[in-house]
Amino acid sequence: MSTGKxxxxxxxxxxxxxxxxxxxxxxxxxxxxxxxxxxxxxxIGEYSHLFTVQGSDPSLQPxxxxxxxxxxxxxxxxxxxxxxxxxxxxxFIHGRGTLDNKNSLMAILQALExxxxxNYIPRRSFFxxxxxxxxxxxxxxxxxxxxxxQARGVKLAFIVDEGNFILDxxxxxxxxxxxxxxxxxxxxxxxxxxxNMTPGHSSAPPKETSIGILAAAIxxxxxxxxxxxxxxxxxxxxxxxxxxxxxxxxxxVLRNLWLFGPLVSRLMERxxxxxxxxxxxxxxxxFNAGVKMNVIPPMAQAIINLxxxxxxxxxxxxxxxxxIVADDRVQFHVLTAFDxxxxxxxxxxxxxxxxxxxxxxxxxxxxxxxxxxxxxxNTDSRHYTNxxxxxxxxxxxxxxxxxFRSIHGINEKISVQAYETQVKFIFEFIQNADTYQEPIxxxxxx
Ligand SMILES: CCCCCCCC/C=C\CCCCCCCC(=O)NCC(=O)O
Ligand SMILES: [Zn+2]
Ligand SMILES: [Zn+2]
Numbered sequence: 001m002s003t004g005k006x007x008x009x010x011x012x013x014x015x016x017x018x019x020x021x022x023x024x025x026x027x028x029x030x031x032x033x034x035x036x037x038x039x040x041x042x043x044i045g046e047y048s049h050l051f052t053v054q055g056s057d058p059s060l061q062p063x064x065x066x067x068x069x070x071x072x073x074x075x076x077x078x079x080x081x082x083x084x085x086x087x088x089x090x091x092f093i094h095g096r097g098t099l100d101n102k103n104s105l106m107a108i109l110q111a112l113e114x115x116x117x118x119n120y121i122p123r124r125s126f127f128x129x130x131x132x133x134x135x136x137x138x139x140x141x142x143x144x145x146x147x148x149x150q151a152r153g154v155k156l157a158f159i160v161d162e163g164n165f166i167l168d169x170x171x172x173x174x175x176x177x178x179x180x181x182x183x184x185x186x187x188x189x190x191x192x193x194x195x196n197m198t199p200g201h202s203s204a205p206p207k208e209t210s211i212g213i214l215a216a217a218i219x220x221x222x223x224x225x226x227x228x229x230x231x232x233x234x235x236x237x238x239x240x241x242x243x244x245x246x247x248x249x250x251x252x253v254l255r256n257l258w259l260f261g262p263l264v265s266r267l268m269e270r271x272x273x274x275x276x277x278x279x280x281x282x283x284x285x286x287f288n289a290g291v292k293m294n295v296i297p298p299m300a301q302a303i304i305n306l307x308x309x310x311x312x313x314x315x316x317x318x319x320x321x322x323x324i325v326a327d328d329r330v331q332f333h334v335l336t337a338f339d340x341x342x343x344x345x346x347x348x349x350x351x352x353x354x355x356x357x358x359x360x361x362x363x364x365x366x367x368x369x370x371x372x373x374x375x376x377x378n379t380d381s382r383h384y385t386n387x388x389x390x391x392x393x394x395x396x397x398x399x400x401x402x403x404f405r406s407i408h409g410i411n412e413k414i415s416v417q418a419y420e421t422q423v424k425f426i427f428e429f430i431q432n433a434d435t436y437q438e439p440i441x442x443x444x445x446x
Contacts, residue, residue, distance in 0.1 A: 010431060011118050013424045023110050023423055030113040038121070044148060047132035048141035053112070055125035055434075062125035062154070063352065063433060064387075065426070066161035067105035068134035068141070068380055071097040078410040091415055098414040100407045101162045103422060104395055105130050111426035123434040127156075134380045137336060142380035149387055156388040157439045158344075158352025160429075163375035163393020166360075166367055169400045170273060176245050179360050179367050181353060182375035182393035183234055185382065186280075187308030187340040189317060192301060192333040193217060193325070199291075199298040210300040211289045217325045218284050218302055224324045226309075226317070230265030230278040231257070233310030234343060234374050239264065241371035273404060276376040280309045280317050303335070307376060310340040341382050342444035344390045346372040351439040352390045359429045363396060363421065389442045396425035 015023065033039055033051070040052040047069075055062070074083035074096035081087040081094045088094075097103075108128055127149070131141035149156075163185065168177035195210040195217075208216075236257055243254035253260040268274040275281070282304050289300035308317055314337045322332065346353045357370050375393045384391065397418050406412040 011115065011120055011427075013427045015114065015420070015424075019114065020420060023114075023420060030109045032113050032116040033109060036116055045132070045140040045144040048145060049128070049130040050145050050148070051112075051128035051130075053122055053126050053128070055122040057123045058125070060124040060434075060436070061157040061438060062127060063157045064127040064129055064159045064384070065108050065430075066129045066131070066142075066159060066379075066381060067108055068101050068131040068138075068162070069105055070132050070135050071100070071102070072135050072408050074410075074412075080411055083410075083412070088416065091417070092413040093416060093419065094411070094413040096412055098412050099395075099397070099399075099403060100412070101134070101395075103397065103414050103419055104162055107419065107422040107426050110423045111430065114423070114427060115430060120431070122430065124157075126430070126433065127154075129380075131380045138380040138383055142383040146383045146386060154387060156384070156390075158350075158355075158390035158392065159381050159384055159388055160352065160356065161379045161381035161391065161393050162395050163377065163379050163381075164373060165395050165397050165399035166364060168398050170404075171242075173247065173250055174242065174245055176369070177364075177367055177398060178242060178245060178369040178371060179364070179394070180238060180371055180373040181346070181356055183344040183346050183353070183372040183391075184310055185341045185375040185378055185393060186276075186310065187312075187314060187317075187338055188378050189304075189306040189308065189314055189337040190335040191304050191306065191318070191321065191337075192335055193304065194302075194331045194333065195300045195329055196331070197296065197298060200296040202294045202296055205296055210297050213327065213329050214287075214289070214300040214302055217327055217330050218287075218304070220326075221282055221304065221321065221324055222284065225269075226280040226282065226312075226320055228265050228269055228278050229280070229309040229311040230268065231261050233340075234372050235277050236261075237346075238371045238373040242369055245369050273376075273401065276307065277374065278309070280312055280320075281307045281376075282321070307378075308340050310343070310374060313339050338382065341391070342385065342389065344392060345440075345442040349440040350390060350442070351435075351437055352392050355429060355432050355435070356392055356394055359425055359432050360396065362428060362432075363425045389444055390439060396422050 038054040042050045044050050083096045086095045129145050131138055133141045164180045164182040166177050166179045195214045197210040239254050243251045265278050268278050284302060285305045286303040290297045306317055360370055379393050381391045
């Protein structure tokens with residue numbers, strides 16, 4: 001794999017104390033980016049940002065780095081420090097978005113700023129797409145950027161977006177961290193369930209109210225996990241790549257999933273995080289009902305959020321859900337839905353995947369295993385399948401189970417050192433992407 005050695009000089013990712021301080025404190029704009037002539041900045045959909053960084057060799061196919069600026073809400077309750085304070089405490093920067101996904105947005109811009117200060121001129125053009133509505137579908141940010149680039153005839157060699165991490169402590173008996181580069185992501189459905197009934201005086205109630213009917217339906221859904229789909233999708237490849245990291249006999253088990261697959265799938269469904277890798281998951285996330293304490297409720301509404309396993313489709317999952325509910329009084333309304341994403345290439349000819357591998361090995365030499373996998377969450381990158389077949393969801397940040405719980409949870413934080421390393425990774429990655437190697441066209445498996 002060429003490391004862009006053809007370039008005159010590789011700029012070492014060493015930053016002096018002043019730069020490191022500025023990096024941590026850089027909540028202001030990035031002046032050098034905005035005054036560089038070969039960088040174009042556009043605001044899309046009012047709040048998203050698209051940077052076009054024109055490389056010196058227009059024959060090289062451009063790539064894209066992605067992040068998003070928006071975050072999910074964060075009530076103060078339970079937080080060690082106020083969730084929007086950005087407080088630095090005990091070596092960590094605390095706050096909503098420090099892992100999902102302001103860290104990536106700032107790290108991308110910071111890395112580019114530090115490269116430009118060192119008079120770096122990219123050989124391979126690239127885009128930086130910073131969405132403002134990823135957490136609420138991306139339809140006004142990423143989707144508009146994708147449509148704009150398509151209208152301009154842009155095709156991308158690959159995309160790197162948020163999604164997976166360097167995972168540490170997620171699997172029993174696996175003491176070492178490993179990097180999982182998500183080459184696909186689960187599908188999704190936001191489904192509203194609703195029960196309507198004639199309101200009345202609560203002193204003479206019917207046998208069941210709308211709330212009771214809906215609650216019973218939701219309870220049936222929570223008590224009936226959807227089928228375990230272990231064995232289909234990228235998971236088997238992930239586990240086989242990991243086999244060498246396990247002691248005997250686990251390493252034998254993982255090398256013989258044809259025989260031990262049922263055992264491994266049972267073990268994986270015991271943990272709520274690995275369970276999300278083997279099946280379509282259902283989470284009841286919103287429930288609204290009732291108007292007054294002494295009125296029979298005219299309506300009850302619930303929203304369930306489903307993440308679809310790669311081996312299933314929206315239609316199949318909707319059918320399964322309706323069969324489990326099995327009550328004609330419950331109405332279904334699909335709010336948003338999309339199928340699982342195609343699997344991006346991860347073979348030795350997959351330029352984006354190999355550049356990630358190369359940079360991970362350089363920045364994280366202690367990480368022995370780098371494996372393709374699936375992202376259990378969803379990302380803005382699903383809006384760009386028209387521009388490339390090579391989409392990789394990976395943030396160069398260590399993630400532990402307690403960190404995962406903080407994403408959309410409480411006490412989200414990133415260490416200053418992890419953030420600096422993320423900047424360093426992107427600083428190196430951009431230079432590594434200056435290789436003359438070009439991607440080999442990839443046809444998704446049907
Ligand atoms: C055998 C390997 C075990 C690995 C276990 C996987 C651990 C999960 C790690 C990361 C997933 C975090 C998802 C973050 C990206 C999703 C961003 C987001 O919130 N998008 C919106 C949404 O999904 O609703
Ligand atoms: Zn999120
Ligand atoms: Zn995110």
